[in-house]
Amino acid sequence: MTTTRFAPSPTGYIHVGNLRTALMNYLIARKAGGTFILRIDDTDPERLKEEYVDAIKQDLEWLGLHWDRVERQSERLDRYAEAADKLREMGRFYEAFETPTELDLKRKKQLNMGKPPVYDRAALNLSEAEKDALRAERGNGVWRFKLDHERIEWNDGILGDISIDAASVSDPVLIRGDGQVLYTIASVVDDTEMGVTDVVRGSDHVTNTATQIQIIEALGGNCPRFAHHSLLTGPQGEALSKRLGTLALRDLREQGVQPMALLSLMARLGSSDPVELRAEMAELIEGFDINRFGAAPTKFDVQDLFPLTAKHLQSLPLADVAEAVADAGVPADLAEPFWAMARENITTLADLKGWWELCRDGAEPLIADEDRDFIAEAIALLPEGPFDGETWGTWTKAVKEATGRKGKGLFMPLRKALTGMERGPEMAALLPLLQVIRVRG
Known part of the structure; x- marks a missing residue:
């Protein structure tokens, strides 16, 4: 069975970069009728916050990315300890004691000599007495996995055939001096024991994947199919980072972005398929193909989400937005005609409030000097309310006959006088909703 996972660290809110990883793994699992695991990477007790765990779940639920089960790495520390013991017994795990400063000096020396800046394995030459002395002086060391210096190869679902020389990579640290288990080994143990078959993550993890493949093989596990998205x-090719707080999903939600707008964009961004607004998740699942994504950096412009959001809202019946319409202050008996009028003229649901304020309070008339007599004559012909869907047509016909005006010269001054705007909804739909008309002849 196909099994995928999304493994966020609860040290902040999910942003669009995290979402890309989550969505791809989710769509792969759902298309295959498989399992999608939400795996919380919470092995760092100093940095994690429980509020972020809750926020991660809230954001995924808002988007409709429902997981089949939740796993927490903090509850699996014994499994990682067993794996570490197994690697020690195999001679593939060793303790190293260099300080960050010493490691930095080694890297600089290697670079000056034209060599790759990889760890030189000096710790392998330490005697037990030397290790004891270093522990007494510096405390426990870090534990590194001893890579086999051979080529590590796999066929990547996006990048194609990958081949990395393990000798060009430092032996990875899997356990810190304070005992904290790092993601590299925790992920391997989890993927192996949970039967994860497919792993999609960012291209910045390619080197991690190479080392994890050797760890998986050392522990006797089966390697998942890997794919690394761009x-x-x-929008100008500049780097995105977590400092751009507006790209957190909860911030996008606050800005009025609709889930299907965000999902429709992210499910196609960076692929050879055009971005198309989809009405429901099933369409995204059916049309998803990881092999259609490219390796080149992918431009993301948050502004692209708003036309998609507007288009999505236009397709919704009143039942789907009834709460937002009510929150804008619209009386229940006017909700249906109000939504029919406003839906084509909003970008987000927050815009509803402005349209209802126009209907409820009227607008400051916008009248050019040359149109003042015309507007006075026209308003004198406006029948007493209540108005209906026929009132605008009947009224403008009478005004045309009385004044001789037609076309834009007829309709535009009337719109501006009634709404204070040059453009907006169809006036036949808006006029019956106007509770107050501030201009009178």
Whole structure:
């Protein structure tokens, strides 16, 4: 069975970069009728916050990315300890004691000599007495996985055939000096024991994947199918980072972005398929193909979400937005005609409030000097309310006959006088909703 996972660290809110990873793994699992695991990477107790765990779940639920089960790495520390013991017994795990400063000096020396800046394995030459002395002086060391210096190869679902020389990579640290288990080994143990078959993540993890493949093989596990999606950039190709708080999903939600607008964009961004607004998740699942994504950096412009949001809202019946219409202050008996009028003229649901204020309070008339007599004559012909869907047509016909005006010269001054705007909804739909008309002849 196909099994995928999304493994966020609860040290902040999910942003669009995280979403790309979550969505791809979700769509792969759902298309295959498989399992999607939400796996919380919470092995760092100093940085994690429980509020972020709740926020991650809230954001995924808002988008409709429903997981089949939740796993927490903090509850699996014994499994990682067993894996570490197994690697020690195999001679593939060793303790190293260099300080960050010493490691930095080594890297600089290697670079000056034209060599790759990888760890030189000096710790392998330490005697037990030397290790004891270093522990007494510096505390426990870090534990590194000893890579086999051979080529690590796999066929990547996006990048194609990958081949990395393990000798060009430092032996990865899997456990810190304070005992904290790092993601590299925790992920391997989890993927193996949970039967994860497919892993999609950012291209910045390619080197991690190479080392994890060797760890998986050392522990006797089966390697998942790996795919590394391109990293997102800004619209001008600039790097995106977590400092751009407006790209957190909860911030996008606050700005009025609709879930299907966001999902429709992210499910196609960076692929050879055009971005198309989809009405429901099933359409995204059916049309998803990881092999259609490219390796080049992918431009993301948050502004692209708003036309998609507007288009999505236009397709919705009143029942789907009834709460937002009521929150805008619209009386229940006017909700249906109000939504029919406003839906084509909003970008987000927050815009509803402005349209209802126009209907409820009227607008400051916008009248050019040359149109003042015309407007006075026209308003004198406006029948007493209540108005209906025929009133605008009947009225403008009478005004045309009385004044001789037609076309834009007829309709535009009337719109501006009644709404204070040059454009907006169909006046036949808006006029019956106007509770107050501030201009009178």
